[in-house]
Amino acid sequence: MSNLINLQLRGNINVTESLYNILKIRANNEINKEDNLLRNFNTLVDPLILNLFYGLYKSKKLPPNDEKQIELEKTYEFNVAIGSYANIFNHFLFLLWLKENGIPKDDKNSILYRKNLYEFMNRLNDMNYYQSIVIPFYLAIADESTKSERSFTHRMFTIENIKTESALDTPEYLAIEFSTLQEEFLNEIVEYLE
Numbered sequence: 001m002s003n004l005i006n007l008q009l010r011g012n013i014n015v016t017e018s019l020y021n022i023l024k025i026r027a028n029n030e031i032n033k034e035d036n037l038l039r040n041f042n043t044l045v046d047p048l049i050l051n052l053f054y055g056l057y058k059s060k061k062l063p064p065n066d067e068k069q070i071e072l073e074k075t076y077e078f079n080v081a082i083g084s085y086a087n088i089f090n091h092f093l094f095l096l097w098l099k100e101n102g103i104p105k106d107d108k109n110s111i112l113y114r115k116n117l118y119e120f121m122n123r124l125n126d127m128n129y130y131q132s133i134v135i136p137f138y139l140a141i142a143d144e145s146t147k148s149e150r151s152f153t154h155r156m157f158t159i160e161n162i163k164t165e166s167a168l169d170t171p172e173y174l175a176i177e178f179s180t181l182q183e184e185f186l187n188e189i190v191e192y193l194e
Contacts, residue, residue: 009080009127014136015048016143018153020074022047047156048078048135049085050178054152055138056089057181060188062096063137065123070136090124095189152177 015023064070097120104113123129143153155174 009048009078009082009131009135011131012075012077013048013131014070014072014139015074015076016139016153017073018143018151018157019047019051019139020076022153022157023076046080048080048139049082050156051142051153052135052138053085053089054178054181055141056092057178057185058144058152059138059141060096060185061141062093062100063134067129067133069132070140072136072140086130092185092189093124094121099189 097117101113101116104110139153143151145151145154149155152174
């Protein structure tokens with residue numbers, strides 16, 4: 001994988017409406033900073049990055065291979081440093097690719113295997129593919145609701161006042177859920193590679 005440390009994500013990206021609302025509030029400072037639990041995202045982690053990783057952990061799926069852009073409800077103009085996160089994210093995608101494709105046991109299939117692997121790695125280094133397919137794919141997964149609970153992104157948007165929150169909407173609960181999914185994701189990948 002190439003070194004993506006200085007990578008900036010620039011331009012319009014399709015995002016879900018819930019994530020758009022979070023980003024709009026943060027950008028416009030519509031909520032009093034002293035009462036806003038989202039205030040630290042500028043210094044801790046961008047909400048887009050957090051939702052991107054959450055979607056990956058939740059789905060345990062590779063993004064689509066095709067070049068057709070994934071359309072979501074809103075577009076938002078970004079200028080986000082994603083380099084250090086992209087290296088980790090690409091590593092996880094590579095491990096998922098290995099899990100899905102296995103490792104050839106003989107030379108017979110190695111040429112096709114290498115061709116597919118190189119195509120996959122080239123896609124991961126294509127910022128257009130990242131912006132139009134990878135990011136919207138995982139953002140949509142992070143914003144999927146189930147019958148029992150609202151989406152991760154929507155719950156993140158509604159954590160404005162800890163005094164009136166239900167247990168499933170507390171920042172602590174979201175952090176535990178994120179950590180648990182990350183651990184499950186990594187355990188599943190590690191089990192496969194052992």
